[in-house]
Amino acid sequence: MGQTNPPFMSGIPELLLLRLLAQRDMYGYELVRSIRLVTGEAITLGEGVIYPVLHALERSGALKATRKAVDGRTRVYYRMTAAGRKRFSRLQGEWQRIQSGLNMALDPETDVPT
Amino acid sequence: MGQTNPPFMSGIPELLLLRLLAQRDMYGYELVRSIRLVTGEAITLGEGVIYPVLHALERSGALKATRKAVDGRTRVYYRMTAAGRKRFSRLQGEWQRIQSGLNMALDPETDVPT
DNA sequence: CGGTATACCTTTAGCTACGAGGTATAGCTT
């Protein structure tokens, strides 16, 4: 099945979006392209993933959307709220925890206790 | 919902199980305890997670199970197969990729391209 | 005028982690 990124992806789209929007306002299509770039092509997320997450973040109050017309096309810009910043740092901390726990376990020096 | 570890958990139970079983044969209940230990308490996985994954890995040929009676209790020991070893290294590589991509993006030095 | 790029969006499917619950034995404590 879906074999673009596989496993290890849960929660990651949200974290990436919050990371990018912490820096500056961006719109959906732009976020899709940026994610590919800032992860060094390691992670590619389609629009079908990005838009639903953006909408959910808006509903939960982490983001605020504003429509802006540029060259006849309508862009929906997202801006991070205070709640969003809080959520971002919480998720980032959780990511650190999981990551270091897993890396500790994967370390060949770590031996499995009896 | 389920707030023991939250997000970032997809694929991780499988990777941890394979990591532990790469070292030596173990049984389910033991694996549950070991995971807590080797991750420095960062990750705790319940039996409801472990058993289904073990069964799936067995079905797919990554593990081979053997029942062994110890002190009147029956333990099901799992041993990694060649296919399992292969799957382990593939997953580990994928984890590296996702991890470094995400960390690159999270690095404050990384600036979002315009 | 047709194709490609931009820009938005929804629906459906499917995986999988997780909690709750269920069985059974062994051993310790009261």
Place this chain on the structure above:
DNA sequence: AAGCTATACCTCGTAGCTAAAGGTATACCG
């Protein structure tokens, strides 16, 4: 003897989230 805790296995249902596919519309280039 009764009851609790620990060991050891297991299943089912829910719910969250990713992902692919498909759908609309405008702008620009040849």
